[in-house]
Amino acid sequence: MDFNITLEAPPVGTGGEAPYDVVIVGGGPAGATAAIYTARAGLKTLVIDKGLTAGALGITGMIANYPGVPEEIGGAELLERMRSQARAFGAQFVADKVIGVDLLSQVKSVFANGGTYTGRAVILSTGSMGRGQRVKGEDELLGHGVSYCATCDAAFFRDQEVVVAGNSDEAIEEALFLTRFVKRVHFLSPTPALKAPQALVEELLANQKVTLYPGAALREVQGRERVSGVRFGVRGQGEQTLPVTGAFIYLQGGKPVTDFLLGQVELSSQGCLVVDREYHTALPGVFAVGDLLCNHVKQAVVAAAEGAVAGIAVEKELHGRKQLAVDWSK
Numbered sequence: 001m002d003f004n005i006t007l008e009a010p011p012v013g014t015g016g017e018a019p020y021d022v023v024i025v026g027g028g029p030a031g032a033t034a035a036i037y038t039a040r041a042g043l044k045t046l047v048i049d050k051g052l053t054a055g056a057l058g059i060t061g062m063i064a065n066y067p068g069v070p071e072e073i074g075g076a077e078l079l080e081r082m083r084s085q086a087r088a089f090g091a092q093f094v095a096d097k098v099i100g101v102d103l104l105s106q107v108k109s110v111f112a113n114g115g116t117y118t119g120r121a122v123i124l125s126t127g128s129m130g131r132g133q134r135v136k137g138e139d140e141l142l143g144h145g146v147s148y149c150a151t152c153d154a155a156f157f158r159d160q161e162v163v164v165a166g167n168s169d170e171a172i173e174e175a176l177f178l179t180r181f182v183k184r185v186h187f188l189s190p191t192p193a194l195k196a197p198q199a200l201v202e203e204l205l206a207n208q209k210v211t212l213y214p215g216a217a218l219r220e221v222q223g224r225e226r227v228s229g230v231r232f233g234v235r236g237q238g239e240q241t242l243p244v245t246g247a248f249i250y251l252q253g254g255k256p257v258t259d260f261l262l263g264q265v266e267l268s269s270q271g272c273l274v275v276d277r278e279y280h281t282a283l284p285g286v287f288a289v290g291d292l293l294c295n296h297v298k299q300a301v302v303a304a305a306e307g308a309v310a311g312i313a314v315e316k317e318l319h320g321r322k323q324l325a326v327d328w329s330k
């Protein structure tokens, strides 16, 4: 598979003044479709996404049931088509990981590794690839050798040996960034093959500082006050340990990705966002769509449809048009 991935430099936040009409967090089918609608409506639209193969559609090998696309197509390729369509209407995309938000102020702020992005409205569409269970030792050693951000922490590991656990383009980008600082990156991929664009995989494999361990499941991060090693299992080969001082973890699970919301948006008892029929949360100017909401069919076309409804609703809200006075409970 060969993708044309366009990465743009992160815009610098201006602190107070809102440079975007709408900031969309997550560029899967839900976020990318919302961007098609908001950008086409003339709204200045920014989509922040941490990686083409970090979401559910991006990791899907082949998809054959997306309407209007009768041929079997890789999930990442279908997603890249949606993003290109949004770009053609003027939407901007940045590759960045969102780590926090301020959604309570009138101007919304989205904090990411590469900077702060502000907008008048925010659409949340980070999907449900979040991790529920941590590996042994991960929570205890977070900030003491365990990290989720190479861009932030790589310099602390100069000339040391570290582990990167993951298989997405996010994990690979972070590993390549780390090679500029560390002596060796031990790359533990939970699957036999990496799930990322071929060019990126080749760049990783060609890097002399990287050792790849295919099909390696991280079981434990070891250490008392700081990371001193990891334990992992490779199918058919039993368990192994590696002495490392850092563990950078980019594994995926099946929980709604809500950690970056810092408790500002109402969640149901199952940890899902609560929205109305136009995908509006209880906060003014804040919408949520796609797999992030749990009680619905998880399919790309459903996520895309929700993105379309929210995109139209954002346009209505920002232009001050009245919401339809409908009692949705009936």
Ligand SMILES: Cc1cc2nc3c(=O)[nH]c(=O)nc-3n(C[C@H](O)[C@H](O)[C@H](O)COP(=O)(O)OP(=O)(O)OC[C@H]3O[C@@H](n4cnc5c(N)ncnc54)[C@H](O)[C@@H]3O)c2cc1C
Pocket (backbone or CB within 6 Å): 025, 026, 027, 028, 029, 030, 031, 048, 049, 050, 051, 052, 053, 054, 055, 056, 057, 058, 059, 060, 061, 062, 063, 064, 065, 066, 096, 097, 098, 099, 125, 126, 127, 128, 129, 257, 260, 289, 290, 291, 292, 297, 298, 299, 300, 301, 303
């Ligand atoms: C293995 C598999 C096979 C599937 N097969 C099909 C199929 O054949 N047909 C079908 O219709 N559906 C299929 N699905 C379901 C479909 O992929 C999902 O329903 C759909 O992708 C959900 O879209 P979404 O935009 O809500 O979330 P996602 O596609 O998960 O996109 C979320 C995006 O948010 C980004 N993100 C997450 N956290 C952050 C953060 N902190 N900062 C920045 N960005 C972030 C991710 O990088 C990702 O791009 C499949 C799913 C899986 C897992």
